[in-house]
Amino acid sequence: MVFKNLNIGNNIKNLFFPEVCLGCNNFLLQGEEVICTICRNNLPITGFSHIHDNQAYKILYGRVRIEEASSFLWFYKNTIVQQLIHNLKYRGHEEIGTFLGTWYGHNLLESPFYKNIDIVIPVPLHPKKLRKRKYNQVSNFGKAIASILNISYSENVLIQSKITSSQTTKNRTERWLEKSMAYQTCDKINLNNKHILIVDDVITTGATVEACAKALKKEQNCRVSVATIAITA
Template sequence: MLTDLFSLFFPRICACCQQTLARSERILCVTCKHQMPVTNMHQQNENMIKKVFSGRLPIENSFALLYFSKKGNVQKILHQLKYKGREEISDYLGKWTCFYLKQQKWITEIDAIIPVPLHRKKRKKRGYNQVDGFGKSIAQTFNIPYLTQHLVKKTPSRTQVFKNRLGRAELNKATFYLKNIRDLQGKHILLVDDIITTGTTIENCGKILKTAKNSKLSVASMALTV
């Protein structure tokens, strides 16, 4: 009865179509979930993420759950996650990702999971890093340490609209730094993010993580731009 009363005043709605969810549904209604553009990268020998970083960053393995397109359903749910306070979407996408990662042998070789960090001012304003639920779900499922204190964003993001890829890379390179580098020496690190577009942020975070001696890098994200 209390659940019904709570639902009356705080209805559970689909993060995509905004319709009321059935009791058995979580975050997305059945219709919207089936319409999500799943990448099926777990079935591919060579996926699009590796192509994005070819010649830019050595990556051992990579995975993205969904394909992102402007004004598409994935943009809708990521907007809810980042700007509407629906932090639970991150955990939901993480658990969904784990369903596919369980079919990948390489996930058992990961020693640590590290999220792309937010600057402290943005984190304080938003209240959370939108990647944390995603990364923690993977970490808990596969019993892997989740490290949030090693990769740090030292300067807030600035507009990159008028910069070319090289300019964006130099800007982002100066944005991050690594603490306690010895902890990561010889480790296989899984770097997680919400969306891969140009790949500039992942590239620069990855290069910094690779400064740890004998480290390896893999990448997982909620979405990949097509």
């Protein structure tokens, strides 16, 4: 009887406050969560989790030693993926990170390349930016992946010690110069012989994850892999 009442309550709530797809803004149908079935079927999945020498890996190749690198979706402007990233990053829809992280976590679980990960960590936000936004947009994505892979998750491994400005108008060299000194590891955490999976939202030039990986490798004897929600096409 309790469950019946809950279902009635949910139906009434959906009647007056219908949930919308965070990809296209159309109303969600019963059984749909976060994004509608049409948007889900139209997401441009890369398939990188089963390809070692993929575009995400190639972006970082020769710049920093990376074991594996992968991105879930292709990022194009004025598309569902851009809308999802915008809603996740600027409109407080953290459920998008959980939804995509759970989905991608199962892909990584089935991949032959992500069997020995010890800990998942997000690219950190500077404390000032974190206070303003109130959340790290990749936290839930990383937590969901860690849960599916049944491994640890921590937000205390890396620290962004220097705040960086918007990267959208900078070229690769400018991004690298600004990012290179922005991250450092926490001295209290021992990562010797650990395999770390860094998660981020979108990889464009790779400057951010490169800086994070170099910070980890500078002070710890560890291996680093990368997984992002999307990669620019």
